[in-house]
Amino acid sequence: MPFIPHTDEDITGMLDVIGVDSIDALFDEIPKELRAKELAGVPSGLSEMEVTQLLQARARIDGEPTCFIGAGAYDHHIPAAVWQITTRGEFYSAYTPYQAEASQGTLQVLYEFQSMMTALTGLDVSNASLYDGASALAEAVLMAVRANRKVKTTRVLMPRSVHPFYRRTVRSIVQHQGIDLVEVDFDTETGQTTLAHCETAGDEPFAALVVPQPNVFGVLEDVNALTDWAQSRDALVIGVVNPVALALLSPPGDWGQNGADIACGEGQPLGMPLASGGPYLGFLCCQQAFIRQLPGRIAGKTEDVDGKVGYTLTLQAREQHIRRSKATSNICTNQGLLVTAATVHMAILGAEGLERVAAACLANTDRLAQQLCEVPGVEPIFEAPAFHERALRLPAPTEDVLAALAEQDILGGFDLGREYPELGCALLVCATERRTDAEIAAYREALASTLAIAEAA
Amino acid sequence: MPFIPHTDEDITGMLDVIGVDSIDALFDEIPKELRAKELAGVPSGLSEMEVTQLLQARARIDGEPTCFIGAGAYDHHIPAAVWQITTRGEFYSAYTPYQAEASQGTLQVLYEFQSMMTALTGLDVSNASLYDGASALAEAVLMAVRANRKVKTTRVLMPRSVHPFYRRTVRSIVQHQGIDLVEVDFDTETGQTTLAHCETAGDEPFAALVVPQPNVFGVLEDVNALTDWAQSRDALVIGVVNPVALALLSPPGDWGQNGADIACGEGQPLGMPLASGGPYLGFLCCQQAFIRQLPGRIAGKTEDVDGKVGYTLTLQAREQHIRRSKATSNICTNQGLLVTAATVHMAILGAEGLERVAAACLANTDRLAQQLCEVPGVEPIFEAPAFHERALRLPAPTEDVLAALAEQDILGGFDLGREYPELGCALLVCATERRTDAEIAAYREALASTLAIAEAA
Amino acid sequence: MLIHEQSRPGRRATAQAPLETADHGDLPQALRRKQRAALPEVSELQAVRHYTRLSQQNFSIDTHFYPLGSCTMKYNPRACNSLASLPGFLARHPAAPESHSQGIMACLHELQDMLKSVTGMHAVSLAPAAGAQGELAGVMMIRAYHDARGDHERREMLVPDAAHGTNPASAIMAGFKVREVPTGSNGDVDIAALRDAVGPQTAGIMLTNPSTVGVFDRSIQAIAKSVHEAGGLLYYDGANLNAILGKVRPGDMGFDVIHMNLHKTFSTPHGGGGPGAGPVGVSKRLEPYLPIPLVTQGDDERYHWLDEDDRPESIGRMTAFGGNMGILLRAYIYARMLGAEGMRRVSEFATLNANYLQARLRDAGFQLAYPERRASHEFIITLKKEAKAFDVNTMDFAKRLLDYGYHAPTTYFPLLVPECLLIEPTETEPKEALDGFVESMNKIRAEAENDPETVKQAPHSLPLRRLDDVRAARQLDVAWKPAEGTA
Amino acid sequence: MLIHEQSRPGRRATAQAPLETADHGDLPQALRRKQRAALPEVSELQAVRHYTRLSQQNFSIDTHFYPLGSCTMKYNPRACNSLASLPGFLARHPAAPESHSQGIMACLHELQDMLKSVTGMHAVSLAPAAGAQGELAGVMMIRAYHDARGDHERREMLVPDAAHGTNPASAIMAGFKVREVPTGSNGDVDIAALRDAVGPQTAGIMLTNPSTVGVFDRSIQAIAKSVHEAGGLLYYDGANLNAILGKVRPGDMGFDVIHMNLHKTFSTPHGGGGPGAGPVGVSKRLEPYLPIPLVTQGDDERYHWLDEDDRPESIGRMTAFGGNMGILLRAYIYARMLGAEGMRRVSEFATLNANYLQARLRDAGFQLAYPERRASHEFIITLKKEAKAFDVNTMDFAKRLLDYGYHAPTTYFPLLVPECLLIEPTETEPKEALDGFVESMNKIRAEAENDPETVKQAPHSLPLRRLDDVRAARQLDVAWKPAEGTA
Numbered sequence A, B: 001m002p003f004i005p006h007t008d009e010d011i012t013g014m015l016d017v018i019g020v021d022s023i024d025a026l027f028d029e030i031p032k033e034l035r036a037k038e039l040a041g042v043p044s045g046l047s048e049m050e051v052t053q054l055l056q057a058r059a060r061i062d063g064e065p066t067c068f069i070g071a072g073a074y075d076h077h078i079p080a081a082v083w084q085i086t087t088r089g090e091f092y093s094a095y096t097p098y099q100a101e102a103s104q105g106t107l108q109v110l111y112e113f114q115s116m117m118t119a120l121t122g123l124d125v126s127n128a129s130l131y132d133g134a135s136a137l138a139e140a141v142l143m144a145v146r147a148n149r150k151v152k153t154t155r156v157l158m159p160r161s162v163h164p165f166y167r168r169t170v171r172s173i174v175q176h177q178g179i180d181l182v183e184v185d186f187d188t189e190t191g192q193t194t195l196a197h198c199e200t201a202g203d204e205p206f207a208a209l210v211v212p213q214p215n216v217f218g219v220l221e222d223v224n225a226l227t228d229w230a231q232s233r234d235a236l237v238i239g240v241v242n243p244v245a246l247a248l249l250s251p252p253g254d255w256g257q258n259g260a261d262i263a264c265g266e267g268q269p270l271g272m273p274l275a276s277g278g279p280y281l282g283f284l285c286c287q288q289a290f291i292r293q294l295p296g297r298i299a300g301k302t303e304d305v306d307g308k309v310g311y312t313l314t315l316q317a318r319e320q321h322i323r324r325s326k327a328t329s330n331i332c333t334n335q336g337l338l339v340t341a342a343t344v345h346m347a348i349l350g351a352e353g354l355e356r357v358a359a360a361c362l363a364n365t366d367r368l369a370q371q372l373c374e375v376p377g378v379e380p381i382f383e384a385p386a387f388h389e390r391a392l393r394l395p396a397p398t399e400d401v402l403a404a405l406a407e408q409d410i411l412g413g414f415d416l417g418r419e420y421p422e423l424g425c426a427l428l429v430c431a432t433e434r435r436t437d438a439e440i441a442a443y444r445e446a447l448a449s450t451l452a453i454a455e456a457a
Numbered sequence C, D: 001m002l003i004h005e006q007s008r009p010g011r012r013a014t015a016q017a018p019l020e021t022a023d024h025g026d027l028p029q030a031l032r033r034k035q036r037a038a039l040p041e042v043s044e045l046q047a048v049r050h051y052t053r054l055s056q057q058n059f060s061i062d063t064h065f066y067p068l069g070s071c072t073m074k075y076n077p078r079a080c081n082s083l084a085s086l087p088g089f090l091a092r093h094p095a096a097p098e099s100h101s102q103g104i105m106a107c108l109h110e111l112q113d114m115l116k117s118v119t120g121m122h123a124v125s126l127a128p129a130a131g132a133q134g135e136l137a138g139v140m141m142i143r144a145y146h147d148a149r150g151d152h153e154r155r156e157m158l159v160p161d162a163a164h165g166t167n168p169a170s171a172i173m174a175g176f177k178v179r180e181v182p183t184g185s186n187g188d189v190d191i192a193a194l195r196d197a198v199g200p201q202t203a204g205i206m207l208t209n210p211s212t213v214g215v216f217d218r219s220i221q222a223i224a225k226s227v228h229e230a231g232g233l234l235y236y237d238g239a240n241l242n243a244i245l246g247k248v249r250p251g252d253m254g255f256d257v258i259h260m261n262l263h264k265t266f267s268t269p270h271g272g273g274g275p276g277a278g279p280v281g282v283s284k285r286l287e288p289y290l291p292i293p294l295v296t297q298g299d300d301e302r303y304h305w306l307d308e309d310d311r312p313e314s315i316g317r318m319t320a321f322g323g324n325m326g327i328l329l330r331a332y333i334y335a336r337m338l339g340a341e342g343m344r345r346v347s348e349f350a351t352l353n354a355n356y357l358q359a360r361l362r363d364a365g366f367q368l369a370y371p372e373r374r375a376s377h378e379f380i381i382t383l384k385k386e387a388k389a390f391d392v393n394t395m396d397f398a399k400r401l402l403d404y405g406y407h408a409p410t411t412y413f414p415l416l417v418p419e420c421l422l423i424e425p426t427e428t429e430p431k432e433a434l435d436g437f438v439e440s441m442n443k444i445r446a447e448a449e450n451d452p453e454t455v456k457q458a459p460h461s462l463p464l465r466r467l468d469d470v471r472a473a474r475q476l477d478v479a480w481k482p483a484e485g486t487a
Ligand SMILES: Cc1ncc(COP(=O)(O)O)c(C=O)c1O
Pocket: A331, A332, A333, C070, C071, C130, C131, C132, C133, C164, C166, C167, C208, C212, C237, C239, C240, C261, C276, C277, C278
């Protein structure tokens, strides 16, 4: 019996002790009429060998396209050590560290992760993960509304330059809690959210302003001005940041006069494979003052009875298993294993290594954009400085171009036009440090010939 | 500096303590004129990302052919757990367990491995591995000559039905120790080594007879008769066995009246990937009486000062690091990590699991042989019962047929004719439990069309 | 020692970052970082050694019996990890076109189908990232359903007092008020109280069956009837699905929505606290509201995503990219290895192990919370007798179990049973592990009687002795900071 | 507990074998097994848990400083393992045709070239499976060379008394007589004694330089001259190549043959005792004798194997399938990451670490075996003073070091230095590890003085106390056997 160790002798002996004569008898409290029949939709079991053959075929079927898509998930190099350590059974198959003494490995990793995230974001405290960047933003919005003691409002300003999937996720999650998400437009020349756009939200107070850095277009927002503007109106500032970009960019804690109040984002670039979208890792940091509003688990340092340093979950009174309906969030299972991966990843790269990665992505994307813009009809959409993504305008429908490129095993980017019709045939491209000159050149060639055919047609 | 942790400050501080002012000064005892120049043949270093890209390309370049080659290395399913455990740092990066108290993990694994190998072979003792099956046979031959107290001779009978690569390896290794390897022919009808063939070696005494089971053709030898014959002439019997086959076949310890004296072979089928030929694992087992002649490491059970059971290397006085030029062998580094893999593999499969694997291979190869023999002109060469390989005769040169199949990404088998010209266009095929019906059918089709073309030409 | 404390300025794992220094000269000064983040600077060996040694300080399924009630800590087959980590799966970008996503989509589509079959629901979405998010999605769908019918007054969600904390917390996030329903002394929901509680304000009830007290609620049909007649819907918290897999289906019990914890029942890694996956299944009337994305198969046999555009009534997107795909893949692999017969065996042997352990502990003199009842895949004992007699509490027992090499069961949950241990052995543990656990419990009780300090001071054999939780909360230190003036 | 002791008849890890029962009815009864082998019958979880826990009982580079002299226990980059384990590499059959082997052959060919460059030799074969097999191949080539010249009297191999045991053992296997050459008190070979020893019977000398006493033999040129003039050849034991990588090349020192231990210098895993790889390099005159197979590149840029047919004078095949390919691949990957500059750094920092540790131990009052000399990548201290004063020997120090979390250095080797520790820190250890080691050595000496029993009884903090080696050899128990009457 796969994964079940019982021998016939075991079964008989155990039933004897229980005092029944069949396993089926153990289910006798379930009303007869409810008992399940065959599970028609479930095929019979396969051996590991058979399932291996099946999955190998599935993993192969889609080829090995070259990826120039970013848009929230980035194809970075991950040191081999990261997952060899992360999948060690002691990390992989442990649970939430409820018995601290038996889980110091996990707990210290959480504490180190929190330390690294606060270092990257320049804020005081970090939780030990949320599901992903988008749901972390939703939690940040809820948290900001709870935490803002100066203005009692549920209005939150949400720039349209925030990734559309994030905005949708936030909307799904917060929609029933009375939060009023006010959209703020961006400047179509620069791709930035300007103060002027913010002002259009009107004079009514708002609890928080969300500030993406870089924004979905890769464009750098004027985070200092935005932060000061919002805070001068008694609103909190929530930064949505890319942790690799933070190796080069000013951390939320340094934004404006007083720093952002909250920062969140997607931890995927810190050692997680693309893997179709998950599991990734949402992070959430804030200033010390708001720690009791922070959702999710937090590991803290303490001592044992002999005074030896150890770590334990702390401030659990915020959490659902203690506070139940009054908790800061419903989250229970989080993304612990990914926290482990991110922690090992950051430890191995260090700040200088992350900086090199960020700089290489920047340079590669510059090169990519430059080369693609040499193709007639292709041009950059925005002028402002950008991190490692670029919005380009195409002379043909993005969808068709992407499909033609895909046939050549090039995943050409993210169709921006679908989300921002006002930008026309718009494409968002990205070249991480893993993309080679040859791959960039091949993309350029493929784009040129695709567009030539499109024009001819 | 890749893999070197020294900071500039470390270096200065350390040089200070040593009392020199440069690292170069530490090499001042090396005559100047000997100092190396540039290493012209070594390119500059690559980052892990670059080397990953390079190796991924190399790993991909040869496609994913379907393998019907056996001939000493077999494409078995390996449970995922095997290598996830084996590559745990504590096993992977440890050394020979010279400090037993700090190496109980490795030592207990060795002891368990020895226990499993004695169970499989039916002999009393096992060492803790040699390099591979072929070099293990060389050591077995040397050992038998040392161990045989009844006849003082260096003649050893070596059937030609032993894998030709094994015979060559034995010859390389023992050639300078005065061993006289006497070849014994096989019956071209049955593929077996008969007593009549053995008798042709003449009346002179011999120290040992090597008995392959199955032999290189997959054919089962009459091991009982051979064992009794050799032992009646005061010779020792060395079985060369496939450990997976032993799940079904009579173990060397049961051969004939008294059992074989020594058994050796290739451990690759016990959890090692094909991996171009290594690292694999040679095993060597023997009757208790010969343990002091056994080469290689041996782990033994003992106790600590509190009477707790533990394990340690034992009988080291046989080994080169103690006995130096009088050692039983020069072996030092062995195949420890592969021992770990084999031990986990056997623990997971158990005897019943191995039996299923063996039976499935047998059935699959039967099916393959049957189907291939439906192709006009293809026929089995031998009549005797066989394990999971079959020798087939082709109506066209084996080399050409294999090349044509390879173009269709089918690795059709091992060219037997090259080694045994008397067999004509001979091909040795194998289908392990991993080969599917579809793959077997595809092989049959490909062979049929290849031969049809060959005939037409 | 923290990794930060092993850091030295200028130390590097150089092979791991691009060797060439790329230019980033045109980033505006005002937007640049002024000072490098205080991340550790260590060599690759240091990092490997540090985290390898840290890992050894964990209890885990791969090293210990871990009978943590409600958490289903069973063996995570290693094949699931290695196959989900095949390069073709890891390399796929979430926004890759369908033309380059057929492999994973086939797996997801089949998983949707298997989960439907196993739960008896009409349709399944794999989107929620864990159980709690599945709950949120589930109750949001209940709300969407009532709202779509103009039934805007239904704003109250019934939740048994034994329920997991996520249940009330999720209901609140979906904008409901929570009303507690008491548990009867036999472990079943107090049906009379329930009947009093339902009404036109009732949006639904969140239940798990078998419940968190470890028994199968025999009046489930009556509950369903009562809630449905009042116009409410039934939500099934699938955390305990392991107990009934293939035996009885939530859909057949009358539930309208269910979430599943794949990291429990389908044995994906718990990972020290996650990730999970919390797919939701629904009856036909709730199908339009399922969270997106969904996978569908066209007439051309190709797979397609259904997203916002295709599903206008959907409650929407729960995460940016559709959920914890790698976990879904692991669950799929596990499900394929089990097959229908294997799934049924899961619940059978989980239940056998729980009832055996319950019987042995009862025979050893421990007090069961519900002595008259069958255990489901878990059961509760209460140590209030021992606590009173020896002044040794449940937490002391729990800590002392660690010394004996067993992870403690869940302590003090559910809240309604005093000094309780919720014990879930799971089906993958051999009888010997259960017997060893009983033996240790007996020893600890004897110690509690004869040498209570040993128990109260436990653990003794771990790298650390008992940790001070109060200090952790009072003298908050949740992140290492570089000493002033450095970094 | 042994895995065998967890076995229960009929227990299975069922997912791991073919589920369908295949027929094997036509195997002759006389050749069939009568009784199943007594392999353990356990579940997959039991196996995983057992071996995971066993692994935790090992010291290893990934967990501990491991300054085992002569063994070069340095960091094994994890990328080497994962890249050598890419499916394309693992799936290749050793007898696959060249048409389907170009990927690995390219790596092997480049590795041959890099090893040539690094050793200064004319040609390289990757065939030998480990150092000792490389030695055997090396001395066999020396023999083949003399034999080919009809120089059949050269049957004596000179071996310094400090040499590793494999050297004399290998020489014997190649049919040589071994003659020991003494080491001078300064650590260099006693050149006068050497001159006396060489003659028409001399086939060659097996040396390592720096030698196993941890110093670079300054008279290497004189040695080479003397042996060569006598008609002998020089064999280089490459176990210590880490000390001189990129700094000085055996070929330039005058050696005719060399083996390399890739598991040392090129950082492939030691694996608890193996596998290794022991490529051999030779000067031009020995090239024809190299063991096969070799990889060559044709004019068409494709790679080809050279085997028996192509190389009629070869000493032949060392293993069935051409060596430990997966290890060669790991070494190749490591070499590519290091590059020429990285290789030079290896020897520089290995030497820096050794000299620093030597200086610190000397300053702490430990006695160096060769106080006047530079350390190479390793060095020797002798504890004979301490042994005499406190009746605590080197083995006691070694065992006590385990308590302090350090693997012991090599003890009692080389044989010529009494009560010695051969200490090799390697380049991948940070200064802190070396400082910690010194501190522990100081503490242990203080203990030896004040509380010798603690040292003599060590270790105290490991799962087991000191093991009885004598008992192991006297009451031999080298395999578990089922109790009589059972399977
Ligand atoms: C009964 C019950 N419900 C819900 C949950 C929440 O699931 P998750 O942790 O996956 O969010 C849990 C998990 O602990 C649980 O035990």
